[in-house]
Amino acid sequence: MPPTPKLSIKNISKSFSGRSGDVKQVLHEVSLEIEAGEFVAVVGASGCGKTTFIRIIDGLIEPDGGEVRIDGHVVTNPGPDRGFVFQHDSLFPWRSVLANVLFGLEARGQPRRAAAASSRELIKLVGLSGFEDHYPHELSGGMRQRVNLARALAVDPQVLLMDEPFAALDAQTREIMQRELLKIWEQRKKTVIFITHQIDEAIYLADRVLVFGSRPGWVKADIRIPFARPRALAVKRTPEFIGYVDRIWNLIEDEAVRAMGSETPET
Amino acid sequence: MPRRTTEIKSAGGALPATREARLTRRRAVYSIALGLIAWELTGRFLITDKILFAPFSKVMQTGWQLLQSGEIWPHVYISAVEFLLGFGLAAAAGVILGALMATNRLIQDYMDPWVSFFYSSPLVALTPFYILVFGVALGSKIAIVFTVAIFPILLNTFVGIRSTDPHLLEVAHSFNCTRLQIFGKILFPSALPFVITGLRLGIGRGLTGVVVGELFASQSGVGYLIAAAGQSFDTPLVLLGVLLFSLAGVLLMGLLKWLELVLAPWRQTLKFK
Numbered sequence: 001m002p003p004t005p006k007l008s009i010k011n012i013s014k015s016f017s018g019r020s021g022d023v024k025q026v027l028h029e030v031s032l033e034i035e036a037g038e039f040v041a042v043v044g045a046s047g048c049g050k051t052t053f054i055r056i057i058d059g060l061i062e063p064d065g066g067e068v069r070i071d072g073h074v075v076t077n078p079g080p081d082r083g084f085v086f087q088h089d090s091l092f093p094w095r096s097v098l099a100n101v102l103f104g105l106e107a108r109g110q111p112r113r114a115a116a117a118s119s120r121e122l123i124k125l126v127g128l129s130g131f132e133d134h135y136p137h138e139l140s141g142g143m144r145q146r147v148n149l150a151r152a153l154a155v156d157p158q159v160l161l162m163d164e165p166f167a168a169l170d171a172q173t174r175e176i177m178q179r180e181l182l183k184i185w186e187q188r189k190k191t192v193i194f195i196t197h198q199i200d201e202a203i204y205l206a207d208r209v210l211v212f213g214s215r216p217g218w219v220k221a222d223i224r225i226p227f228a229r230p231r232a233l234a235v236k237r238t239p240e241f242i243g244y245v246d247r248i249w250n251l252i253e254d255e256a257v258r259a260m261g262s263e264t265p266e267t
Numbered sequence: 268m269p270r271r272t273t274e275i276k277s278a279g280g281a282l283p284a285t286r287e288a289r290l291t292r293r294r295a296v297y298s299i300a301l302g303l304i305a306w307e308l309t310g311r312f313l314i315t316d317k318i319l320f321a322p323f324s325k326v327m328q329t330g331w332q333l334l335q336s337g338e339i340w341p342h343v344y345i346s347a348v349e350f351l352l353g354f355g356l357a358a359a360a361g362v363i364l365g366a367l368m369a370t371n372r373l374i375q376d377y378m379d380p381w382v383s384f385f386y387s388s389p390l391v392a393l394t395p396f397y398i399l400v401f402g403v404a405l406g407s408k409i410a411i412v413f414t415v416a417i418f419p420i421l422l423n424t425f426v427g428i429r430s431t432d433p434h435l436l437e438v439a440h441s442f443n444c445t446r447l448q449i450f451g452k453i454l455f456p457s458a459l460p461f462v463i464t465g466l467r468l469g470i471g472r473g474l475t476g477v478v479v480g481e482l483f484a485s486q487s488g489v490g491y492l493i494a495a496a497g498q499s500f501d502t503p504l505v506l507l508g509v510l511l512f513s514l515a516g517v518l519l520m521g522l523l524k525w526l527e528l529v530l531a532p533w534r535q536t537l538k539f540k
Contacts, residue, residue, distance in 0.1 A: 058441055077443065084441040090434040094456045094533050104442045107452070135533045155442070 004072045006036040006191045007057070007159060012066035013216075014052055026052045028216035029066070034208075036158075039185060039192045041202035042210045043248060045255040049217025050195045054161050057193065058084045070159060080108065083152035087164040089144050091136040097123060097147050098132040104155040115154075122150040125184060142173040149181070153188065160190045164197065178204055179233055186230060199252075203244045204236055211248055214255040221251055321503040326510065329503040339492075343511065346477055346488040349405055350515075353412025354473045358466060361417045365424025365465075369458075370450065375425075382425075386418040391479045398484050408480040408488070415476040419468035427461025428454045460534055463527050470519045474512055 014027040026049040034040050042050045055061040057068050059078040068075040070082070078084075083104075091100050098119055105115035123132055126146040136144055145165055152160060166174045178201060185192060196202050202209045203225055213220035225244065227235050235241055303323050310322025333339040368375045368382070394411055401407035431454055439449050481490020489508050496504035527534065 060437065060440055078441045079443060084438075086434060086438060086441075088434045090432075090438045092435060092438075092453070092456070094459075094531065103438075103452075107439075107442045107444045107448055137533070 004069075005033040006038070006071065007034040007193075008069040008072075009033070009057070010066050010069075012053070012056060012063045012068065014049070014056065014061065014063050015216075025216035027056075027063070028218050030217065030219055031066075032210065032219055032222065034191060034193070036191055037189050038208065039194065039206045040208045040210060041194045041196060041206035042212060043196055043199055043202045043252065044212030044217065044220075045214050045252050045258070046197065048212040048214040048255070050212050051163060053212075053217060054084075054163050054193060054195050057159075058082055058161050060084075080104075080155050081157055082159045082161055083155055083157035085145075085148050085152045085160065085162040085165045087167055089136070089141070089148075089168070091144055091147055091151075093136055096133050096135055097128060097139070100136065100147055101150045101154050103151060108155065119150070119154055122153050123147075125153075125187070126150045127180065140173075141169050142177055145169065145177060146180075149184070153184075153190075158191060160185075160192045162192065162194045164195050166201065167197070174201070175233055181205065182229075182231060199245050199248045200236055200241075203241060203248070204231065204233070209244075209248060211251045213252075214258070221248075223248065318500045318502055321506055325503045326506045329501075330507050330510075333507075342487055342489050342492050345405070346481065346490065347515075349408035349480070349488065350412055350473055350477050352405075353409040353476065354416050354469060356409070357413045357416035357469055357473065358420055360413075361420030361465065361469070362424050362462060364417075365421040365462075366428060366450070366455075366458075368421070369425045369428035370454070382418065382422060386422055390415045390418075391476060394479050394483050397480070403484045403486065408477060408485070411480045412473045412476040416469035416473040419472065420462070420465040423461045423465025423468070424458060427458030427465075430461070431457040456531075459531050460527070463523060463531070467520065467523055470516065470523065474516050474519075478512060 010031050012027055012030045013025070015023050015025045017023045030053065042053065044050050052061060056063050057075070059068075059075050059082070062076075075082075092103065095103065098116060101122055102112075102115040102119040105119070106112070120132065123129060126149055128143060128146055128150070131139065131143065136147070139147070145168075148165065152162075166177050169177060182205060194202070194205055206225055209221075209223045209225060210219055211221040211223065212218065223244070227241070307323045310320050310325065314320035330339075364378070368378050391411065393414060394407075397407040397410045397414075401410050435453055435457065436449065439453050444452065477488070478490045478493075481488040482494045485491040485494075489511050493505050493508035496502075496508065
C-alpha cells in the first residue's frame with residue numbers, strides 16, 4: 001500500500017446561488033493528491049474557482065460534495081494543521097506586528113510569554129526584526145505581507161494555504177517576496193498550496209503547477225516543474241522557463257480572454 | 268506605544284507638521300483672546316443695558332464671588348452627579364445593547380424600528396413627563412440624561428461592530444476562534460473608535476439633558492442657578508452658568524480624547540497620514 005498523501009482532495013464540487021436565484025457551479029469534481037513538503041501552485045483565469053478551492057481546503061467554505069483529507073483525516077473546519085495567508089491586507093490594525101503574529105497562538109490559549117518568544121523568532125525569519133512594536137499602517141505592502149506570512153506560520157501548520165498573497169505588491173517587491181518565501185519554505189518544509197494568477201510566479205515557486213479550467217473550475221493540467229532548488233530568480237529568464245510559461249498560457253488563454261469579457265468577482 | 272509611533276513620525280519629515288500644529292495652536296489662543304476682548308467691549312460700550320448683556324469681567328467677578336462664598340459648589344456637585352450617573356448608565360447600557368443588536372439578528376430586527384424612532388426624536392421633550400414620574404429631585408434628571416445620551420452610544424456601537432472588515436473575521440475563522448474570542452479580539456476593538464464617537468455625541472446630548480431638566484423644575488444645580496438668575500434679571504450669573512456648562516463639555520471632550528489615545532493608540536498616527 002502506498003503511503004497516505006499529506007493532502008488528498010476527492011471529487012470536490014461547489015455551487016453558489018446568485019442574487020437572481022441562478023445557481024452557478026464554481027468547482028466540479030476536483031480531485032488531487034499532494035505529498036508532504038510539496039509546493040503546489042494553482043493558476044487559472046479569474047472565475048475558475050481557485051479562491052473557493054483553497055477556502056474549502058482551509059475549512060472556511062463547506063463543499064457541496066467530496067472531501068478533503070489531511071493525513072487521512074477528513075477536514076470539516078479550520079484547524080491548526082493549516083495556516084492561511086490571505087490576499088487582502090488582513091492584519092489587525094489595532095495590533096502591533098508582534099501581537100498580529102501571535103494572534104493564532106493567543107486564540108489557542110497559549111501563554112503570552114511562550115507565544116511571544118516563538119513569534120519573535122518568526123518575525124526574524126520573515127526579516128522584520130526591530131518592527132515588532134510597529135502598527136500595520138506604518139508598514140509597506142511588502143512588509144505587511146511578511147507579517148501575514150509570519151502570522152500563518154506561527155501556529156506551526158503542516159499545510160500552508162496562500163491565496164494570491166503577492167497580488168497587491170509592485171513587481172520588484174513581489175520578486176523579492178517570492179525568493180524569500182522559497183527560502184522560508186526550504187527551511188520549514190511545509191506543504192504549500194499557492195494560488196496565483198501570475199504564471200511565472202507559479203512556475204518559479206512550485207514543484208507542481210495545477211492549471212484550472214473555468215466555469216466550473218476543474219484541474220485541466222498538472223505540470224511538474226523540474227528546476228533544481230534552491231532556485232535563483234535568474235531561472236525565470238531561461239528558455240526552459242519561458243517554455244513552461246508558454247505552455248500554461250496556451251492552456252488558459254481562451255478562458256482568460258473570455259473572463260475579461262464577463263468579469264465577475266470571485267467568491 | 269504612542270511614544271514609539273511619534274519617533275517614527277519624526278523620522279519622516281515630521282518637523283514641518285509640528286511647526287504647523289504649533290501655529291494652529293497659537294492661532295487658537297489668539298482667537299479665544301480676541302473673542303473675549305470683543306465680549307468685554309460689547310458689554311462695556313455697545314450693549315450697556317445691564318439686563319441685556321454683561322461684559323466678561325463682570326461675569327468673572329460674579330464667579331469669583333460665588334467661589335469665595337462657596338455657594339457655587341453644591342450646584343456644581345448636583346449637576347455633576349446627575350450627569351455622571353445618567354451618562355454612565357447610558358454608556359454601559361448603550362454599549363451592551365448596541366453589541367447585542369449587532370450580533371443577534373432577532374434582537375436587531377425587533378429593536379431597529381424603536382432605535383431609529385428614538386434616535387431621531389427630540390427626547391428632551393419628555394422632561395415634564397419624567398418630572399411627573401420621578402419627581403423634581405435627582406431621579407428625573409438622571410433619567411433625562413440617560414434617555415438622551417443612550418441612543419447615539421447604542422447606534423454607534425452597533426454601526427461600529429457592523430462595519431468590521433469581513434476579511435478580519437475570515438482570519439478569525441481561519442484561526443478557529445470561538446464566538447467570544449471573535450467578539451473580544453475582533454468586533455470590539457474594531458468598533459472602539461465608533462463607540463468613542465458615540466460617547467462624544469452622548470456627552471453633548473447629556474449636558475443638554477441636565478440643563479433642560481434643571482431649568483424646568485429643580486431646587487439646585489447649575490441649571491437651576493441659571494433659571495433663578497434669569498428670573499431675577501441677574502444676567503452675569505446666567506452667563507456664568509452657561510460658561511460652566513461649556514467648560515464641563517470641553518473638559519469631558521478632552522477626557523474622551525485622552526481615553527481614545529490610551530485605548531486606540533493605532534488611530535492617532537493614522538490621523539496624521
